[in-house]
Amino acid sequence: MANFKLNTIKKINYDRPDVEKGYANQTLCVDIYTTDIFIKPVTEKMKEVFIGGRGFGLYLLWQAVNGATRWDDPENTICIASGPLGGTPIYPGSGKSIVTAISPLTGSVIDSNVGGYFGPYLKFSGFDALEITGKSSKDVIIYIDGVEGSIQIFEAFDLPGESYDLSIELTKYFGKGKPRGISVVSTGPGAKNTLMGCLNFTWYDLKRKRARYKQAGRGGIGTVFAEKGIKAGVARWDQVKVDTNHPADVTTLKEVGRKHSREIVELDPKQNEMSKIGTTHLVTIMNDFDLLPTHNFQYGQHAEAENVGQEVYRRIFDKGFDGCWMGCTVACSHGVKDFVLLTGAYKGKKVFVDGPEYETIAGCGSNIGIFDPYTIIEMNFYCDTYGLDTISVGTSLAFAMECFEMGLIHTDHTGGMDLSFGNRLTALEILHQMARGEGFGAVVGRGVREMKRIFSQDGGADPTIMHDIGMEAKGLEFSEYMTKESLAQQGGYGIALKGPQHDEAWLIFLDMVHNFMPTFEQKAEALHWFPMWRTWFGLCGLCKLPWNDIVPEDNAQTPEPAKVIKHVEWYAEYFTAVTGRKTTPDDLIQMSEAVYNFQRIFNLRMGFGKREHDDIPYRAMGPVKIEEYESRRERYDKELAEKHHVVINGKSTEEKMALLRKFREALYEELKDAVYERRGWTKDGIPTLQTVKRLKIDFPEVLDLLKTHGIE
Numbered sequence: 001m002a003n004f005k006l007n008t009i010k011k012i013n014y015d016r017p018d019v020e021k022g023y024a025n026q027t028l029c030v031d032i033y034t035t036d037i038f039i040k041p042v043t044e045k046m047k048e049v050f051i052g053g054r055g056f057g058l059y060l061l062w063q064a065v066n067g068a069t070r071w072d073d074p075e076n077t078i079c080i081a082s083g084p085l086g087g088t089p090i091y092p093g094s095g096k097s098i099v100t101a102i103s104p105l106t107g108s109v110i111d112s113n114v115g116g117y118f119g120p121y122l123k124f125s126g127f128d129a130l131e132i133t134g135k136s137s138k139d140v141i142i143y144i145d146g147v148e149g150s151i152q153i154f155e156a157f158d159l160p161g162e163s164y165d166l167s168i169e170l171t172k173y174f175g176k177g178k179p180r181g182i183s184v185v186s187t188g189p190g191a192k193n194t195l196m197g198c199l200n201f202t203w204y205d206l207k208r209k210r211a212r213y214k215q216a217g218r219g220g221i222g223t224v225f226a227e228k229g230i231k232a233g234v235a236r237w238d239q240v241k242v243d244t245n246h247p248a249d250v251t252t253l254k255e256v257g258r259k260h261s262r263e264i265v266e267l268d269p270k271q272n273e274m275s276k277i278g279t280t281h282l283v284t285i286m287n288d289f290d291l292l293p294t295h296n297f298q299y300g301q302h303a304e305a306e307n308v309g310q311e312v313y314r315r316i317f318d319k320g321f322d323g324c325w326m327g328c329t330v331a332c333s334h335g336v337k338d339f340v341l342l343t344g345a346y347k348g349k350k351v352f353v354d355g356p357e358y359e360t361i362a363g364c365g366s367n368i369g370i371f372d373p374y375t376i377i378e379m380n381f382y383c384d385t386y387g388l389d390t391i392s393v394g395t396s397l398a399f400a401m402e403c404f405e406m407g408l409i410h411t412d413h414t415g416g417m418d419l420s421f422g423n424r425l426t427a428l429e430i431l432h433q434m435a436r437g438e439g440f441g442a443v444v445g446r447g448v449r450e451m452k453r454i455f456s457q458d459g460g461a462d463p464t465i466m467h468d469i470g471m472e473a474k475g476l477e478f479s480e481y482m483t484k485e486s487l488a489q490q491g492g493y494g495i496a497l498k499g500p501q502h503d504e505a506w507l508i509f510l511d512m513v514h515n516f517m518p519t520f521e522q523k524a525e526a527l528h529w530f531p532m533w534r535t536w537f538g539l540c541g542l543c544k545l546p547w548n549d550i551v552p553e554d555n556a557q558t559p560e561p562a563k564v565i566k567h568v569e570w571y572a573e574y575f576t577a578v579t580g581r582k583t584t585p586d587d588l589i590q591m592s593e594a595v596y597n598f599q600r601i602f603n604l605r606m607g608f609g610k611r612e613h614d615d616i617p618y619r620a621m622g623p624v625k626i627e628e629y630e631s632r633r634e635r636y637d638k639e640l641a642e643k644h645h646v647v648i649n650g651k652s653t654e655e656k657m658a659l660l661r662k663f664r665e666a667l668y669e670e671l672k673d674a675v676y677e678r679r680g681w682t683k684d685g686i687p688t689l690q691t692v693k694r695l696k697i698d699f700p701e702v703l704d705l706l707k708t709h710g711i712e
Helices: 042-052 052-065 117-126 163-175 190-191 217-228 250-270 273-287 308-318 357-362 372-386 392-405 424-436 439-444 448-459 465-468 487-494 508-513 520-540 566-577 585-605 626-631 633-642 653-679 689-694 699-710
Strands: 006-012 026-031 034-039 078-081 097-102 109-116 129-133 142-146 148-158 182-186 199-206 210-216 230-236 334-339 350-354
Touching: 006 372, 026 148, 026 626, 042 052, 042 585, 042 633, 052 097, 052 109, 052 129, 052 465, 052 520, 078 117, 078 199, 097 117, 097 148, 109 117, 109 199, 109 520, 109 585, 109 699, 117 199, 117 653, 129 142, 129 230, 142 439, 142 566, 148 372, 163 199, 163 210, 163 230, 163 372, 163 424, 182 424, 190 217, 190 372, 190 424, 199 308, 210 217, 210 350, 217 439, 230 372, 230 520, 250 273, 250 566, 273 308, 273 350, 308 372, 308 699, 334 372, 350 372, 357 372, 372 392, 372 424, 392 424, 392 448, 392 465, 424 439, 448 465, 508 520, 520 566, 520 585, 566 585, 585 689, 585 699, 626 653, 689 699
Parallel strands: 026 129, 142 230
Antiparallel strands: 006 148, 026 034, 078 097, 078 129, 097 109, 109 210, 142 148, 182 199, 182 230, 199 210, 334 350
């Protein structure tokens, strides 16, 4: 065990309430500057309108900040919450937490969905949400002991800086011989030295006898955590049982949980094999359909994609059950055992690596031109232990690499490094520099939006071309799906509240492959229903994978197979069984609508949330460079000729590209109009007064804000 020391700064004891119908009915508030620890009630109004999870986080953050609050202000509040269904050990995917804060990358609200045990343990300890505010000049640990009924703030000395070592030590220290009862939230040095820090949430793997990780990756929440001086958050709990949530109807809960779990056990081996290969199956599927981001989203396919696909990871992953929450039959959290690192501080050491999952393989693999699975695994490990989001790291590196290859930046910018696509040793070196806050890695760690500014101001690079190829929107780097050929997915990314993350609307297959939504009205309907439905999982403490990654055998014969309606009905039963609140599938959508529109208004408060902020770089719509057009020339020529009635004979590639751009940008603006109308927003993308009243979010401060924007 490492020689570290913890000094108690503050301790309070509390009477732990029983969880009732999924709620502890109180919030834990910790100010790490004043060391105040206090508890405040969760009101019935909060539960009715905001439900839990992401909703509670947004509501608490709204109360804590104002429109002038910046990410590094003490008032910026980190909120962690599960949800009323979170912590159910018999329903698959029921162990999620949602983290909210003001983002260093976007300057607005960010939310991130994460597995691990912390959220459920927090709730069972007596708190539906944890609200952390203030800043500390010391390294502090917040310890929530639900077994003993105490909250402590410690000053920490000589703890490891890297997240893996830190969580191992704290699990041992606080576990008192029962490590499964501990969950640690931590980050690493990369979070302190970049804007894209992630948070690692642990869960204890009984088979491998080690603490393992899931990440709240998006938007730099780990950077906020590090800026505040928080070394770790730790939650302790004892046993988790079916009735720990004290559901309203345990019999119905058991019945619907058995149905869904039994279906997954039976059908997953025949469908995506999540329990064996996790999300790695997506690599070859995306490549087959020209959707795998390659070389900074220029292309969607690569001849070497199979080298980082499911069959490779089937051999590499350590065999065994890998659920990041108790009782989850999807069991998709795979890892690599005894991996020997070739670079960095852990060079030559054997480590266990959690992952990689699809987003990491695409972001830190194909998108930067690397098709070596072992390099991707090494980048995965170091991103985790440094506390860095693999998506933002990969997309930022890809942008820098393309700028280098285009001559927009040079070796005098990169410190002499060759930053060409596929240079795996350079990619790893930049990752280590990011963690140290040194060299060109410190620049990449600012993210794509900041790099565009830096390369233009300091290096004289053309801002227009960088705007077209810089894959960020709202300041957040794109997650790893190609959108050029899917107008619906362009909207799914561009109109997403926090920026281009696939957790709101993953519509590529429905739009591009199956052609389920040929009209604007159908696309707008999909861009209403799917983001609302996916939002609901974040309100309740759930993972969405059991919903649509394993589907009923007769699903294709249903009227709307993409919605997997049988599962939606089961989730309505599940919510009713736990909360006692009689619920239909339509009710679930309306719950999400209220929170979703509230978050849009929150963005407006922070200076965003209008039509102009839903713009996306042109590469997300179409080809920026001649090589991109030529790689899909047959498709693009056909679109110009048949859809837009352009006579293409005799036209140069540049002329055809200009015409295609004109048409596609116009279509994206038309899509905005259709989506805004369907969602009950103005032409400028602001929720109308009628919408906020219908959804019961017409709070005085909301109405005042809307009034300042001419909505009354």
